[in-house]
Structures are given as structure tokens and as C-alpha cells.
Amino acid sequence: MSADRVLVTHAGSLPRPDDVAETVWARIDGKDVDEAAFKSRLDSAVREIVGRQRDQGVDVVSDGELSKPGFSTYVSERFSGFDGRSEFQADDVAPFPNLAMRLFATDAMAHIIFSNCVGPVELKDKDAIHEDIDRLKNALGDAPPESAFMGSISPGQIAFNYPNQHYDSHESYLEALAGALSYEYNAIVDAGLNLQIDSPDLAMAAHSRSVGSSLTDWKTHLPLAIEAINKALNGIPKEKVRLHVCWGNYAGPHHCDVPFSNIVREVLKANVGTIYPEGGNPRHEHEWRVFEEVELPDDKKVIYGVIDTKTNYVEHPQVVADRLLRVGKLVGGERLLAGTDCGFDTFIRFSQVDPDVAWLKLRALADGAELATKELF
Helix, strand or coil: CCCCCCEECCCCCCCCCHHHHHHHHHHHCCCCCCHHHHHHHHHHHHHHHHHHHHHCCCCCECCCCCCCCECCCCHHHHEEEEECCCCEEECCCCCCHHHHHHHHCCHHHHCCCCCEEEEEEEECCCHHHHHHHHHHHHHHCCCCHHHEEEEEECHHHHHHHCCECCCCCHHHHHHHHHHHHHHHHHHHHHCCCEEEEECCHHHHCCCEEECCCCCCCHHHHHHHHHHHHHHHCCCCCHHHEEEEECCCCCCCCCCCCCCHHHCHHHHCCCCCCEEEEECCCCCCHHHHHHHHHCCCCCCCEEEEECCCCCCCCCCCHHHHHHHHHHHHHHHCHHHEEEECCCCCCCECCCCCCCHHHHHHHHHHHHHHHHHHHHHHC
């Protein structure tokens, strides 16, 4: 954290280079892949993407999630107990079949595979997370590891996307997921990196679902999901953890989204040092007012999303600054970081934002944070 300016970060995923994307898709399609060559290419690609983030003015960088097919779907590769394929539904898109076809009848969606939990969830690949960590730390060079973060999925998001067909209850499923994920969480923090837990389910469960999920009532799920996060974080310093919450990174109407004010009190119960909601898109930009009504605990900070990741408009730096200032004047500039609403490539090539435009948006984010700094500090 900086005591004299608004630091810049983002939600994790960034546009993959074409050759990396094609190789990951080839693996999903069951094609033969030269794994040694792929790992070598990942090494260079992460170095490139870390450098490019710095060039755009990003202070707290990531590996772009380049090794993963998606921010959540990587679990099928690294954990046992998952098989088959589940179907995702969103209440805001369902009344608009033509829009649904444009959004979801794509090559990208064909490579997004949410499966079902059909057996015990256990870590089967302990090396993958350490390979990601080593790759990112090498790319950082002389920069300290705390200048970077790595994303990891939440227990609740897995339960949301991967219907339970094995455990005797939603609660026992979440408990098993928390136990399995704790290894990954600890590995990231032990390496000195910041941990970002991605948990869109905390907001999305009110308007969308995977068919057959044990998550039947979002109001019941919300506190259970927070409890599962806290179990998985047991023993991890909260100041090393940021919790990202969003309403789904797809270009739907989002008119069925639950208000942030309805979930914020539960979100604040998570044992994390930073909460990270979205506030840059037209559906949620007004929700900075939540911080007028709900006092941010003294031991928490905010990364506030001020860049929309669903449109190709490049926000003017003054718009970015204004969004930051509204929150910064309520929580204090020293407790505010600038972020994007979500990732720019949450699943490979699923984003509606052109890859080159994504980098322009990051530059606008940094320029806006600089303008906000002048007023807040």
C-alpha cells in the first residue's frame, strides 16, 4: 500500500497472446501438445505481460492468468472429483434468445467447460500452482513479490459453477472445497505474493445458476460461502488477501443483478484485508453510495472497479478520477486502490473487449488514478 497516492491494479486476467490461447484450446480439445515447449512459452509470455502492465502504469501486477483456460475452469485440471458438463443460466439474458446466441454460441463458449462434482474433491496437481508462482516471481525481476498478486477461485464459486452430485449437502460440499483450496491459498501467500480470491457467486447467485446446483437460495448461500472462504484462509494474514466480487463478466442487460448494498455486510465478514467490488459499468456505477451507509472497518481497504470490462469505450481519465474520488473521500485515499470491474480475459477469448483496447483502458485507469491522487493527497 502507498501512503501518498492511489495505486493501480486490476482483476487478474489479461488478453492471452494468440499462440498461448491456441495451445490452451488444443489441450481442452484433447490434441497433442508439446508441454515442455508450452511451459517455456508461458515463461516468456508472463515476462512480456508483466512488462506491459508496468508500461501502462499498473503498480500491483498479475501473471494475466495465462496458464489457465479460465479464472474458474482451471479447477478441472488441478483437482479431482469433476466430470461431465453442466449448463449455465442467467435470468437477465433468458428473455432475449438472440442476445443469448450472440453471447454464448461462440467458439470461446464451446471451450468453457463447467462440469459436475461426481467424487471427492482433492488436489491432484500440486505442482501447477508452484509453477505459476515461480513464473510470476521470475517475471518480477528485482521487484518485491508484494508488488504482484495471483488469483484463485473461491469455494462458493466452484459450488456455483460445478453442481454437487457427490456430497450429502451444500454445506459439506463447501467444506470440502475449502479444504482443497487452502493449499493453493497458502502457497501464493507463502511465496510473498498477494492472494486475490475470485468469488462472483456472492453477487451472481441471486440472478444466475448452473443447472442442478445445490445452491438453491442465494440468501442461504451467501453466509455459507463467506464461512467457507474464512475456513480456507485459516492462518493466512488478512492483509495479504483481496476478495473480488462481481455480477458476471458477460455483456448482458444485468437488470436482475442484486444491489451491492444487499450483500456488502456479508462480504465484509470475510477475513480479508481488501474488498474489491465493481463500480465502473452503467448498472453499478451509482453504488459508491454504499460507503455512505456502511462503514468500512478499520482493518479493511477497497480496490474499486472504475473501468468497465464489457464495452470498448475507453473511459476518460477524468471519469476514472471522479469515480475514485467519490469513494476515496468516504473511505480515505490511503485505503483506496484503482481497479477494473473484472478481468479482460476471464475465459479465453470470451471478453467483449478487443485485446488492444484493453491496454488502452489500463492506461486510462492509471491516468485517472494520478488525477485522483492530486485531489485526495
